[in-house]
Amino acid sequence: MKSYTRRKLAGHPEEVRALDGVSFSIFRGTTLAIVGESGSGKSTLAFCLACLETPTTGNIWFEEKDIVKLAEKEKRAIRCQIQLIFQDPANSLNPRWKVLKILNEPLAVQGNLSHAEMTSRAHALLNQVGLPIEIEEKMPAELSGGQRQRVAIARALMLEPKLLILDEALSALDCSVQAQIANLLVELQESLGMTYLFISHDLAMAAHLADEIAVMSHGRIVEQGSPEEILKEPQSTVTLELLAAVPRMSFSHLQAPES
Amino acid sequence: MRYFLRRLRHAVFLLIGVSLLAFVFTALAPGNYFDEMRLNPQIAPETITALRTQYELDRPMPIRYAHWVISVLHGDLGFSFAYNSPVAPLLLVRARNTLLLTVTAMLLAWGIALPLGIWSAEHLGRLPDRLVSWGTAALLVIPDLALALGLLVLAVKSGRFPTGGMVSLNFESHSLPGKAYDLLLHMVLPIAALVLSVLPLLVRHVRAAMVEVLDAPFLLAAEGHGIPRRTLLYLYALPAAANPLISLFGFSIGTLLSGSLLIEVVMSWPGLGPFLLEAILARDLYVVIGGVLLSTLFLVGGNFLADLLLFWADPRIRTEMQA
Amino acid sequence: MRLSRKISGWLVFLVILHAIVIFAGFFAPYDPTEQDRKSPYLPPMRLHFVDAQGHFHARPFVYSWKVREGTFDQYDEDAARLVPLQFLVRGASHRLLGLLPSRLHLFGAENERIYLLGSDSYGRDQLSRFLYGGQVSLFAGLLGAGITVFLGLVVGSVAGYFGGWRDDLLMRISELFLALPWLYLLFALRAFVPLAVSPLQAFFLIIAVVGAVGWARPARLVRGVVLSAKERDFVRAARGFGATDGYLLRRHILPQASSVLLTQAAILVPQFVLAEMTLSFLGLGVPEPVPSWGNLLSTLQQYSVLVSYWWMYLPALLIVPFFLGYLGLGSGLQKSEEPEKMERNALGALRDGV
Numbered sequence: 001m002k003s004y005t006r007r008k009l010a011g012h013p014e015e016v017r018a019l020d021g022v023s024f025s026i027f028r029g030t031t032l033a034i035v036g037e038s039g040s041g042k043s044t045l046a047f048c049l050a051c052l053e054t055p056t057t058g059n060i061w062f063e064e065k066d067i068v069k070l071a072e073k074e075k076r077a078i079r080c081q082i083q084l085i086f087q088d089p090a091n092s093l094n095p096r097w098k099v100l101k102i103l104n105e106p107l108a109v110q111g112n113l114s115h116a117e118m119t120s121r122a123h124a125l126l127n128q129v130g131l132p133i134e135i136e137e138k139m140p141a142e143l144s145g146g147q148r149q150r151v152a153i154a155r156a157l158m159l160e161p162k163l164l165i166l167d168e169a170l171s172a173l174d175c176s177v178q179a180q181i182a183n184l185l186v187e188l189q190e191s192l193g194m195t196y197l198f199i200s201h202d203l204a205m206a207a208h209l210a211d212e213i214a215v216m217s218h219g220r221i222v223e224q225g226s227p228e229e230i231l232k233e234p235q236s237t238v239t240l241e242l243l244a245a246v247p248r249m250s251f252s253h254l255q256a257p258e259s
Numbered sequence: 260m261r262y263f264l265r266r267l268r269h270a271v272f273l274l275i276g277v278s279l280l281a282f283v284f285t286a287l288a289p290g291n292y293f294d295e296m297r298l299n300p301q302i303a304p305e306t307i308t309a310l311r312t313q314y315e316l317d318r319p320m321p322i323r324y325a326h327w328v329i330s331v332l333h334g335d336l337g338f339s340f341a342y343n344s345p346v347a348p349l350l351l352v353r354a355r356n357t358l359l360l361t362v363t364a365m366l367l368a369w370g371i372a373l374p375l376g377i378w379s380a381e382h383l384g385r386l387p388d389r390l391v392s393w394g395t396a397a398l399l400v401i402p403d404l405a406l407a408l409g410l411l412v413l414a415v416k417s418g419r420f421p422t423g424g425m426v427s428l429n430f431e432s433h434s435l436p437g438k439a440y441d442l443l444l445h446m447v448l449p450i451a452a453l454v455l456s457v458l459p460l461l462v463r464h465v466r467a468a469m470v471e472v473l474d475a476p477f478l479l480a481a482e483g484h485g486i487p488r489r490t491l492l493y494l495y496a497l498p499a500a501a502n503p504l505i506s507l508f509g510f511s512i513g514t515l516l517s518g519s520l521l522i523e524v525v526m527s528w529p530g531l532g533p534f535l536l537e538a539i540l541a542r543d544l545y546v547v548i549g550g551v552l553l554s555t556l557f558l559v560g561g562n563f564l565a566d567l568l569l570f571w572a573d574p575r576i577r578t579e580m581q582a
Numbered sequence: 583m584r585l586s587r588k589i590s591g592w593l594v595f596l597v598i599l600h601a602i603v604i605f606a607g608f609f610a611p612y613d614p615t616e617q618d619r620k621s622p623y624l625p626p627m628r629l630h631f632v633d634a635q636g637h638f639h640a641r642p643f644v645y646s647w648k649v650r651e652g653t654f655d656q657y658d659e660d661a662a663r664l665v666p667l668q669f670l671v672r673g674a675s676h677r678l679l680g681l682l683p684s685r686l687h688l689f690g691a692e693n694e695r696i697y698l699l700g701s702d703s704y705g706r707d708q709l710s711r712f713l714y715g716g717q718v719s720l721f722a723g724l725l726g727a728g729i730t731v732f733l734g735l736v737v738g739s740v741a742g743y744f745g746g747w748r749d750d751l752l753m754r755i756s757e758l759f760l761a762l763p764w765l766y767l768l769f770a771l772r773a774f775v776p777l778a779v780s781p782l783q784a785f786f787l788i789i790a791v792v793g794a795v796g797w798a799r800p801a802r803l804v805r806g807v808v809l810s811a812k813e814r815d816f817v818r819a820a821r822g823f824g825a826t827d828g829y830l831l832r833r834h835i836l837p838q839a840s841s842v843l844l845t846q847a848a849i850l851v852p853q854f855v856l857a858e859m860t861l862s863f864l865g866l867g868v869p870e871p872v873p874s875w876g877n878l879l880s881t882l883q884q885y886s887v888l889v890s891y892w893w894m895y896l897p898a899l900l901i902v903p904f905f906l907g908y909l910g911l912g913s914g915l916q917k918s919e920e921p922e923k924m925e926r927n928a929l930g931a932l933r934d935g936v
Contacts (some may be wrong), residue, residue: 092815
């Protein structure tokens with residue numbers, strides 16, 4: 001058992017409850033998908049898990065430690081182990097930096113390695129995400145959406161995180177590109193043994209990628225189960241709405257990934 | 260209604276803040292100041308002692324501030340040592356003259372800038388736009404001082420315009436239309452200098468704001484409905500661009516006020532400018548403070564008007580308030 | 583930072599202009615305070631290559647002025663006294679950059695004084711006064727703009743990054759300063775200092791005052807940039823790598839503000855030079871005999887000077903190239919302010935292949 005999380009609620013100054021009663025666990029090497037419509041609190045969940053925000057009440061257990069209670073310094077260490085991939089790669093890469101600098105940043109912040117060591121690791125990761133090494137000299141504006149997202153993934157992997165949270169990571173990409181990046185993610189999971197938390201509003205993509213799906217609405221989880229369960233016997237109205245939003249005729253060709 | 264009150268409260272807050280700043284300045288200078296006054300043979304020693312007690316230099320600061328505020332609210336802005344009379348009436352006459360210049364310049368400048376900027380944006384990139392851009396650039400690089408002086412030189416050479424003052428020496432002997440004409444003639448140079456100094460800024464911003472709006476799809480749709488071009492520009496596009504322009508309006512008031520200070524001195528227009536300058540040179544502090552307060556009042560008032568204008572022009576603000 | 587050709591063009595132009603001013607000692611033929619009471623209000627001497635007899639001279643020359651018969655202030659060219667221009671002459675001693683003593687000047691003449699821009703009522707060479715005056719005025723403008731921009735940076739980043747009560751307080755204060763018409767504020771501040779200050783004191787006073795007045799606008803701009811930069815995902819991502827606040831500010835947020843600040847600085851310099859000129863023109867700034875662009879023009883306040891001695895106006899026009907340079911630089915910087923406008927290029931995808 002790797003990641004094990006449970007959380008209650010997070011409040012904002014006007015007492016908006018972004019999350020109100022969320023509880024689930026993720027097991028190492030698997031993919032949990034959180035699906036919900038916009039405003040259901042998915043991003044807040046992602047930030048809390050990544051240790052970038054603090055829940056008002058509740059606990060987050062990561063490798064047997066409650067990270068909510070940690071001091072800032074220890075939190076920083078934890079953050080390195082849980083990485084986020086954001087929705088819009090135009091926003092998540094500093095537009096003034098070259099790709100190499102972007103990739104090296106995670107290790108540069110730690111300050112432990114030499115430039116050469118960081119660069120060689122960056123090259124290795126570029127390889128793994130299927131990008132040519134020459135791309136390191138380019139600026140984000142010169143890359144396509146898919147390429148940028150690959151850079152974002154490579155960057156996230158620089159620190160060898162235990163958990164990767166993908167916050168709508170595919171939503172900003174064109175359809176064909178989505179499929180390619182999704183396949184890359186599956187590959188990486190197999191080769192690196194990554195644990196994923198996949199957040200999306202796209203139920204079909206979630207079903208394709210995940211071992212377990214949790215449906216969120218208005219800050220709480222309304223339904224949870226394996227993809228087949230969710231798709232074949234949806235329990236809540238929200239799930240039904242999400243299913244209806246998927247522009248496909250049938251789901252028979254969708255398979256749950258081999259576990 | 261709520262918006263009005265909010266902006267009013269904001270304006271009052273600004274005035275209070277400025278008055279506090281102004282008062283702190285006076286409080287910082289007194290020792291220095293009264294010593295200098297003693298050296299001035301025109302002021303009797305009794306006046307000095309009387310003033311010292313009057314200005315309560317031995318009382319703690321908050322009390323002095325409170326009393327000062329009360330007297331200001333009663334219209335008593337202090338005492339002018341150079342003129343040996345209360346400050347307020349002296350300032351008000353000058354203020355009227357300054358307002359005459361600034362308000363007229365304001366109307367004229369915006370009256371030119373709006374059509375020019377819109378026209379320029381309409382023909383973006385083509386000859387009219389290029390001409391306007393070059394013209395504004397040319398005006399921007401000439402220092403305001405040089406502009407004012409240059410206009411004076413022109414006036415002298417042409418001999419057609421009076422080179423200073425607000426009215427001629429024989430003003431009283433003119434008939435009413437004659438008086439108006441005389442005044443107008445004297446106003447031409449200062450107004451020209453003011454308008455020219457602020458025009459490039461306005462034109463550039465109007466053009467920029469219009470360019471942003473002219474891209475909008477709703478305009479294209481309206482054009483498709485057959486709405487004539489002029490109506491389109493002025494009744495559809497301009498209001499959409501109004502938001503940043505109204506803030507610019509507020510800012511331009513400040514620029515014009517500051518500009519008029521210099522131009523009044525150069526062109527001998529009897530407004531606040533030369534009066535304040537004199538006061539500084541004569542170390543007549545209360546006049547200076549009063550002048551600053553008055554000008555701030557104009558500026559804050561002008562901005563307040565601009566806020567009201569915004570409310571009227573931009574329905575989004577109205578709905579925001581009701582939400 | 584990659585400089586576009588436009589920006590570098592203006593930069594080179596400005597550097598040349600500033601170099602001339604910095605090395606005023608070399609480029610100016612005379613000491614600006616050197617008086618020649620016998621030659622008040624001389625018009626500018628015209629450069630000739632062909633003399634009255636029709637001979638061509640390779641070396642340019644001027645004619646001395648001689649007083650016209652029957653007048654005391656009208657001059658004619660004295661064809662008998664031909665003064666050739668000599669280059670790299672030894673003249674009055676001066677200090678290059680305030681350090682190296684030298685006696686070399688770009689041009690001058692043997693026994694006569696050459697007045698290319700005319701002289702003032704004390705017989706001082708206007709050209710020299712203009713060049714030396716530029717040192718004062720430009721330096722005041724640059725330093726003032728620097729201080730203002732720096733203050734704006736500090737205030738804006740504190741307000742924008744930390745938010746909360748700090749933000750409220752700072753923004754309120756900045757509104758206060760924005761509510762004051764700047765020249766009035768400048769006057770008021772000036773009024774509280776004794777009138778007669780040494781040139782050095784006056785100089786620093788102007789800078790301090792001008793810097794104190796102008797910080798509000800840059801501060802608000804910086805705050806805006808910081809606020810929006812704070813929300814960018816790459817900042818969040820960097821936090822995700824364990825970055826501290828300081829790191830985020832230093833390496834991500836403030837660089838975003840750099841282009842805004844540079845543009846502001848370029849626009850502010852002419853404004854502050856103008857402020858110094860205004861103050862000095864009115865007698866509230868740098869006092870005689872130290873020349874500044876402002877007090878060069880102050881005699882023009884007298885009607886008679888304006889009418890009769892038109893060349894006293896020339897310095898005002900010579901300032902225009904400097905302002906032009908800063909304006910061009912500012913507008914070039916403004917255009918380059920957005921490297922971050924990235925569209926999701928479908929085109930890019932076709933071009934590079936995903």
